[in-house]
Amino acid sequence: xxxxxxxxxxxxxxxxxxxxxxxxxxxxxxxxxxxxxxxxxxxxxxxxxxxxxxxxxxxxxxxxxxxxxxxxxxxxxxxxxxxxxxxxxxxxxxxxxxxxxxxxxxxxxxxxxxxxxxxxxxxxxxxxxxxxxxxxxxxxxxxxxxxxxxxxxxxxxxxxxxxxxxxxxxxxxxxxxxxxxxxxxxxxxxx
Numbered sequence: 001x002x003x004x005x006x007x008x009x010x011x012x013x014x015x016x017x018x019x020x021x022x023x024x025x026x027x028x029x030x031x032x033x034x035x036x037x038x039x040x041x042x043x044x045x046x047x048x049x050x051x052x053x054x055x056x057x058x059x060x061x062x063x064x065x066x067x068x069x070x071x072x073x074x075x076x077x078x079x080x081x082x083x084x085x086x087x088x089x090x091x092x093x094x095x096x097x098x099x100x101x102x103x104x105x106x107x108x109x110x111x112x113x114x115x116x117x118x119x120x121x122x123x124x125x126x127x128x129x130x131x132x133x134x135x136x137x138x139x140x141x142x143x144x145x146x147x148x149x150x151x152x153x154x155x156x157x158x159x160x161x162x163x164x165x166x167x168x169x170x171x172x173x174x175x176x177x178x179x180x181x182x183x184x185x186x187x188x189x190x191x
Contacts, residue, residue, distance in 0.1 A: 122171045129167055133160035 092102040118126065140153035 116168065116172050117175060118171055119175075122175075126164070126167060126171070129160060129164045133157065133164055136160050 095102045095105060136153060136157040140150055140157050143150045143153050
């Protein structure tokens with residue numbers, strides 16, 4: 001090719017760390033470049049000069065001033081005191097602004113999250129009512145498909161649903177009371 005590729009290449013280790021070191025002045029014979037990465041004229045394969053790829057000018061920093069230091073301290077103090085949650089408000093405030101009692105919401109959530117532990121006898125009784133409810137619902141579907149009167153089956157299914165819900169509420173209340181008496185263990189000794 002006629003030129004030494006290693007002479008045109010440089011690395012960060014080749015450059016001195018002297019702050020007074022100035023980049024070499026641009027040569028008048030170098031071809032025009034369209035951007036600072038050498039996207040225009042010469043280059044390695046073309047008919048340009050042998051100056052190699054253009055180099056970025058060194059960054060010229062000005063010395064620190066007292067005013068600049070004050071601004072930096074003020075901006076960092078502002079960032080230190082900012083709230084990581086932004087303008088978010090506590091949950092209780094948001095619910096109160098909507099007219100909702102936060103304590104009631106918490107009680108409902110605790111009720112939903114509470115796991116019901118039943119004794120073996122209670123589980124058998126609940127399962128019996130569930131089977132009766134399932135049979136009543138199947139009879140209701142069957143009457144619907146055959147276009148028979150459904151009211152009798154609908155009332156039976158609703159009664160069984162209510163019976164199951166009442167039974168679960170009764171057992172839950174009993175087991176909670178017994179658990180409190182026993183010092184926190186569930187009825188039947190299971191948790």
